[in-house]
Amino acid sequence: MRDAYHEELDSIGDGLVEMARLVGSAIGRATTAILDADLKLAENVIEADQKVDELQHDLEARAIALLARQQPVATDLRIVVTSLRMSADLERSGDLAQHVAKLARLRYPARAVPRDLHATILEMGQLAQRLMAKAAEVIITKDVDLALQLEQDDDAMDLLHRTLFQHLMDDRWKHGIETAVDVTLLGRYYERFADHAVSVAKRVVYLVTGEHADEIQAELQSEIQTVPGTEGA
């Protein structure tokens, strides 16, 4: 009985990894769709999100069935509850990739992103995809160091987001309001996508260590700060 149980638990983990892979691919393809004004690719991303939603429903049903049948306690219980939360993060990430694709479709055949922001949006899209790939790896390996790395990657996303805003606020902005609105929303989608990837990784940290990732970061920070000569670094 315990074996069937752990198999079921593993299969929930596999489902999460599969979801992370799908939404990571979706944000990559959505970024290509919006930069190239590729309608077919955009529609493909929009449709593919259904698969992510199905996976989530399936995963939730299995997690709840597991709770009812096996009544896990302690760590096992924490794993199941945390899996439910991770699946919600991943489902939402899929929605955000879909939002990017929908914006591509809305503006087709025009391009939503002006040429001088092409590089920044490409970087945001690639970073979002990398973050999700790392989140998937964290689910598989339960590597706490890798999970903490995601927060640094997320800082890079925040920086890109600020760069985007600086462009928008620049007096020389010449692309008009519609594009400003599109770029504002796009920036928000990528930023939220990254937040969800970080959130998935943080939840794994919590599972492994029983501590919240923020606490670990704070401890590391305070260790660094007590090393002489590194003040203000």
Added chain:
Amino acid sequence: MRDAYHEELDSIGDGLVEMARLVGSAIGRATTAILDADLKLAENVIEADQKVDELQHDLEARAIALLARQQPVATDLRIVVTSLRMSADLERSGDLAQHVAKLARLRYPARAVPRDLHATILEMGQLAQRLMAKAAEVIITKDVDLALQLEQDDDAMDLLHRTLFQHLMDDRWKHGIETAVDVTLLGRYYERFADHAVSVAKRVVYLVTGEHADEIQAELQSEIQTVPGTEGA
């Protein structure tokens, strides 16, 4: 033992209602702060969100403890798991109210919202607050009809959101890019806040009926459509 259990279950419900009340109040006050450029009120909303986060942590800890100690099955299990999801919706709503307040603080002493959009943003803020008040009522009363009403209110929010975009896209827009960006983000915050309120109500419907709210809406719709003379209504 069962009595203590149901007391604990009720207290989780009370916690959800308390969270809904706090975030409903927060979005109302954040709206006032941004419309009046009231820095003190904005800071008050920003600080108050900590209380919501604490409530969520507390509620989650109690829900997990309940799962471990009492190992509920069937309906009771569904209630606990659904409560976890509702608390996540409410926590996120609190963040969105905080985002509105942070924008008010960022632009202070200027006003983020131009005068000709004052009425629309006020309406969005009030509607968001009403939606959350109804969501709280749905948690208390488990009134499925009221829960389904929230979806109609959400349609009103979508309409306001579209109105906002029409203003932005109007050739006569004269408030510049920064304000366009602010208004775009504001619109998104209110829309997402409303989505979370609707999501809370939908989860109650699922608890009460075992059916997803969308299915019930579809059934009602098909009943209406089979009444002769109402086609296309």
